[in-house]
Amino acid sequence: MPYQNPAYSRYLRRMIPITVAYLAAVAAASWLLPDHATANARTIAVALVPGIAVLAWIWAMGRLLMELDDEYLRLLEVRKFLIATGVTLAGTSIWGIVELFTDVPRLPVFFVFPIWCGALMIGQLVNQRSLGDGGC
Amino acid sequence: MENRLKLLRAERAWSQQDLAEKLEVSRQSVNAIETGKYDPSLPLAFRIAELFGLAIEEIFVSPARHSSRAI
Numbered sequence: 001m002p003y004q005n006p007a008y009s010r011y012l013r014r015m016i017p018i019t020v021a022y023l024a025a026v027a028a029a030s031w032l033l034p035d036h037a038t039a040n041a042r043t044i045a046v047a048l049v050p051g052i053a054v055l056a057w058i059w060a061m062g063r064l065l066m067e068l069d070d071e072y073l074r075l076l077e078v079r080k081f082l083i084a085t086g087v088t089l090a091g092t093s094i095w096g097i098v099e100l101f102t103d104v105p106r107l108p109v110f111f112v113f114p115i116w117c118g119a120l121m122i123g124q125l126v127n128q129r130s131l132g133d134g135g136c
Numbered sequence: 137m138e139n140r141l142k143l144l145r146a147e148r149a150w151s152q153q154d155l156a157e158k159l160e161v162s163r164q165s166v167n168a169i170e171t172g173k174y175d176p177s178l179p180l181a182f183r184i185a186e187l188f189g190l191a192i193e194e195i196f197v198s199p200a201r202h203s204s205r206a207i
Contacts, residue, residue, distance in 0.1 A: 005162060070161050070162045070165055071161075071165070071176070071177055071180060072161065072162065072164060072165035072168050072169075072174050072176075073162055073164065073165070075174065130173075131168060131173050131174065132167070132168070132171075132173065133164045133167075133168065
């Protein structure tokens with residue numbers, strides 16, 4: 001069995017319950033709030049709960065970087081994060097400019113984090129092509 | 137950075153995994169260093185040098201020296 005850095009196992013152990021909590025929070029918010037509910041303290045509070053899980057995801061990713069004691073594996077992850085950040089900033093900024101001047105569909109900011117997560121795969125591919133290893 | 141890590145490892149009949157375990161790094165790290173795709177940090181370079189009982193410059197070729205040799 002190939003060696004796996006314990007930081008990856010800890011990362012997975014954190015991400016699974018956070019993901020379950022996120023899905024449960026989204027389901028609960030969808031059940032409690034009607035579509036396009038009026039913004040008030042109660043509705044905003046309910047809608048913010050899934051955001052806590054998003055914060056937890058980001059925290060778990062930060063912990064992964066902190067806990068990876070293998071400098072090369074850490075480099076792979078940092079490169080992935082940087083590439084994903086660049087792709088997301090470029091994509092959303094360009095789409096935003098197009099939104100300003102044309103009637104293309106508006107991109108909800110909700111999609112920024114999923115786009116960033118998807119862009120991690122581009123980072124993984126770039127790592128694979130340039131260094132031969134993708135990362136976790 | 138060019139280095140003699142693969143040669144030194146082969147002289148001792150160590151696999152990449154053996155060397156990785158001795159250095160407490162991943163096998164991917166050893167492979168990336170050997171192939172020159174990744175330059176180790178100074179602390180890791182010292183660990184490598186100490187493991188083989190050599191000076192760092194006996195394992196890693198100075199990029200400046202390497203480029204001047206190529207001229």
